Amino acid sequence: MADPLLPSTRINLEKATVLVLDDNGASLDILSQVVSGFGVKQLFRAESVMDAQALIRTKTFDLIISDVQMPVTDGIEFIEWLRREGGENNRYVPVILVTGHTRTSQIFKLRDAGSNYVVAKPITPKVLLERIVWVAREERQFIECDSYIGPDRRFKHEGPPPGSDGRRKDDLPAEVGEAQAPNMSDDEIANMMRPAKVQV
Amino acid sequence: MTVRKFRPPNRLANMIKERGGILAKDAIVAAEAGVETLREASLAALDQTVAEIERRFGKAAENRESESFEALYLLSSRIIDVGQFVSETGVDKAAVSLCTLADSLAEAGVWRWDAVDVHLNALRLLRAMGAELPAEQRSAMLEGLYQVSHHKADEA
Numbered sequence: 001m002a003d004p005l006l007p008s009t010r011i012n013l014e015k016a017t018v019l020v021l022d023d024n025g026a027s028l029d030i031l032s033q034v035v036s037g038f039g040v041k042q043l044f045r046a047e048s049v050m051d052a053q054a055l056i057r058t059k060t061f062d063l064i065i066s067d068v069q070m071p072v073t074d075g076i077e078f079i080e081w082l083r084r085e086g087g088e089n090n091r092y093v094p095v096i097l098v099t100g101h102t103r104t105s106q107i108f109k110l111r112d113a114g115s116n117y118v119v120a121k122p123i124t125p126k127v128l129l130e131r132i133v134w135v136a137r138e139e140r141q142f143i144e145c146d147s148y149i150g151p152d153r154r155f156k157h158e159g160p161p162p163g164s165d166g167r168r169k170d171d172l173p174a175e176v177g178e179a180q181a182p183n184m185s186d187d188e189i190a191n192m193m194r195p196a197k198v199q200v
Numbered sequence: 201m202t203v204r205k206f207r208p209p210n211r212l213a214n215m216i217k218e219r220g221g222i223l224a225k226d227a228i229v230a231a232e233a234g235v236e237t238l239r240e241a242s243l244a245a246l247d248q249t250v251a252e253i254e255r256r257f258g259k260a261a262e263n264r265e266s267e268s269f270e271a272l273y274l275l276s277s278r279i280i281d282v283g284q285f286v287s288e289t290g291v292d293k294a295a296v297s298l299c300t301l302a303d304s305l306a307e308a309g310v311w312r313w314d315a316v317d318v319h320l321n322a323l324r325l326l327r328a329m330g331a332e333l334p335a336e337q338r339s340a341m342l343e344g345l346y347q348v349s350h351h352k353a354d355e356a
Binding site: 005006007008009010011012013014015016022024025026027029030033034035036037038039062063069071091092093094100101103104105121122123124125126128129132133135136137139141142143144145146147152 | 201202203204205206207208209210211212213215216217218219220221222223224225227228230231232233234235237238241242245246270273274276277278280281282283284287292295296299300303304306307
């Protein structure tokens with residue numbers, strides 16, 4: 001898991017090419033101002049998925065921030081398209097979805113769209129910057145299969161869902177089970193934590 | 201089913217740690233200052249949206265039965281979009297409740313106009329004087345809205 005963002009952390013987004021997509025002009029202005037404030041110089045704006053798709057066909061992006069609720073084609077369908085048909089330069093780009101409300105029918109669709117993170121609106125610069133840095137630092141694998149393309153949706157290492165044995169070879173059972181050895185003594189635990197000089 | 205697991209190159213990861221750049225705290229301050237320049241325009245957009253909801257879905261609307269649940273949902277979500285400028289009034293939370301209501305009405309396929317009307321009344325009141333209301337009254341009002349928007353017919 002990535003380290004938290006500290007006020008003293010230095011970030012450099014000057015060379016990043018960023019696409020922001022929102023059908024609501026007022027919201028697009030806010031997103032654009034926030035991203036510009038972070039030092040992004042190459043910022044592209046789109047007010048519809050169609051405009052965004054046209055940009056993706058001609059430019060290479062380093063980050064995409066998209067609204068979810070949009071008429072005609074929404075942000076979920078856009079990300080699904082991006083992951084399958086966005087071209088090799090843009091298919092794997094980090095995506096942050098922003099949404100003010102999630103419809104009950106869309107909760108699972110949102111999870112399975114293939115974005116790296118979902119941020120609640122109204123956005124605040126602090127939260128958005130934390131998430132941008134998070135997606136830049138994260139080391140999740142990308143999963144590509146018939147039903148899903150995007151970052152691994154399991155990233156908390158909490159084991160398989162309760163009641164299931166898991167589908168992966170490296171899944172460990174959720175239950176810890178009976179102890180196989182006596183408890184460690186306080187000294188043994190302290191020794192494991194003790195700072196030690198190492199030769200490198 | 202074939203599953204491919206891999207680590208695609210993350211260009212953003214390399215760029216963000218290049219020399220130069222700015223401190224995170226300065227980036228946040230700059231972004232907040234930029235957003236602040238949009239306050240007036242955003243509030244104007246919010247008021248236009250509330251007025252449009254009122255015109256199309258209010259009691260006085262001539263043909264509100266023919267409007268779509270989707271239109272009410274999208275208009276309500278536009279209020280949330282600029283909600284940071286009215287967070288002290290509760291308007292943003294009332295808009296979230298109205299989105300929940302529109303979503304629930306769409307699922308049921310039936311309008312509950314009393315529920316819509318109470319949300320529009322609340323939006324109007326909160327926009328006008330939400331910030332001056334005692335916090336407990338504002339919370340109680342929003343709690344009432346949540347109960348209305350989360351109400352299911354089969355729970356009655």
